[in-house]
Amino acid sequence: MSLRSSALQPPFARPPSTVAIRRASDYQADLTGLISETLCQLGVAVRGKSVLLKPNFVEPDPDGVINTHPAVVSAARESFLLLGAREVKVGEGPGHERDTEAILETIRLRDYLGPLSGVFVDLNLDDVAPIALVTHASSLRELYFPKTVLSADFVVSMPKLKTHHWVGATLSLKNMFGIVPGSCYGWPKNALHWAGITQAILDINATVRPDFAIVDGIVGMEGNGPIQGAAKPCGILVMGDDPVAVDATCARVMGLVPERIDYLKKAGGLLGHLSADKIRQLGESVASVRTPFAVLDAFRGLRDKQHGLAAHAATGFSKLNGLNSDGNP
């Protein structure tokens, strides 16, 4: 796939990015303390602003493997409120399941957030407005976006740390697919696939620039993600104000080379920093939390063999169900 380079102007310009990796052993940990402390360290300023949290809620999944865990969403909401945000809403437009209420009930979001009315917005059914895309990486010239997203002062992408059977890994950039309204594009939002997944990811993120990313890597998903993979406990939250740098850091933690993930590589020239030497780590180092993820054979080429094999030996990985976790030749 080639991008129309002339369509990607202007290139981004920003100083080196900071990405925080925090350990959290499970969802009962003090996640609010962890997130609010990190937001302060990173100098996040949201006083008086409206904040929209965009988690990754895909399907009903009582096991907590597919979706961003509601404990993380709730902790993020509390943290932004503690920082003085005027309001903090949670919005998602699931890609396959039309019954968003069924997803929220299964993951018990209400138990964590309280009454959902006025807090949660189904982005699939929100009012929409047409927006000309800032870049033309895909064949799309405009997309309809939910007004809740367009009117938010501060958008936070909150994905789950997962492999993905079409693009290798789904992190904060890919998570933004969920803001595209099903009411206009259907379930799934297949028009984006036909326009090119990589290209659509770039166009969406270049147009609706997420201000911050918080990745739920406490329990991730490896193998045939984003729905049918296996649980992968990693015990981390990854946060930062450069979603490309956050995703690159996550990929490295997963034992993948971010420069080999097509959309991340291209986002590195357009939206944020990809190179490790342009990313300052806060908290844990990548090496200390690296946890190689099993990937489908089609994505073996994404694996960082140099680092992955060492970790593989340490964790006793084995090949499972046609998935490749060990960088076989």
Added chain:
Amino acid sequence: MDGPRDSLGYTAACAVSAQGFAEARCLPLLLSSQNADGGWGYSARARSGTEVTSWALMTLHSVREASCDEAALRGLRWLCQAQLPDGSWPAYVGQSTGCWATSLACLALHLQAQSPAAVARGLAWLVKSWPSEGSLWWQLRTRLLGDSSVVRQDSSLRGWGWTPGAASWVEPTSYALIVLHCVAGESRPADADERVRLAEAMLDDRMCPGGGWNSGNPRVYGVAGVPRVGPTVWALLALRHVDANTRRQSSLDWLEGEYPKAGGAGSLSLAHLCLQAYGRPVPPLEPALWALYERNQFLGNLLAFCWAAIALSGKPIFLALGEAKGVGP
């Protein structure tokens, strides 16, 4: 005194009234949510859209109360005005291309015996609207790049997509089949039969291995897809004129097992409606709807209220023609 009100403005006292759920909640909300332009949005005060307006009209027709007549008339006027010159309907007025909602608009107009010319033009567009897979370009690309082993399905069997230029999916294919089964006579395009035959075969091909349907990928990377309530309901309703087979029987069995677990009002109502249409015994819907309403007010989703009212009416008018074939309990 009325006491505290829920997020949709109703008092708790109403909940214990002798009225049924449809009369106490669905109809008042529907009538009070109609926009000044005559259409309905996905939630109260939201912009009018084709899908919701079509379902609102079918709901009003199902309950057949005289108080609804004026609202229905205004809704029909909105729907007719929203039709594009090529005969299709967009998701929202202002969009220049038609979409899956065309099937629902035709269905709503046809069932109210309104605007046969508009219905005929809509169906003509529908029958000429082909999905992108299986096209000449697609065949050439597949030949050059090799057959994908990611999804195993027969792409020569084509139904309908959510939007033009995308692939066939279960729900839009089912909507189109339902309306094409309902409409006879001059409004039905001459070449509809071949599309119906192909689409019915496509739905059979896309059934998940253990029964039921998801959005349209029954198997990805060799792993069986997980069925979902919504697509399963629509596919079963679309295929109910076709002779039953054991796989369809297993889909009904699956749906019957899911019904008590449905976490959302939309899924619950649709499952009830479908099981009833196939003559399966089904527990009362009303208590479960009240319980869900008390928790989340259906997230304010007007579509869920419509489906609840239609299911409670016991008169799913869009299934008025013919009985399901040979798949009883």
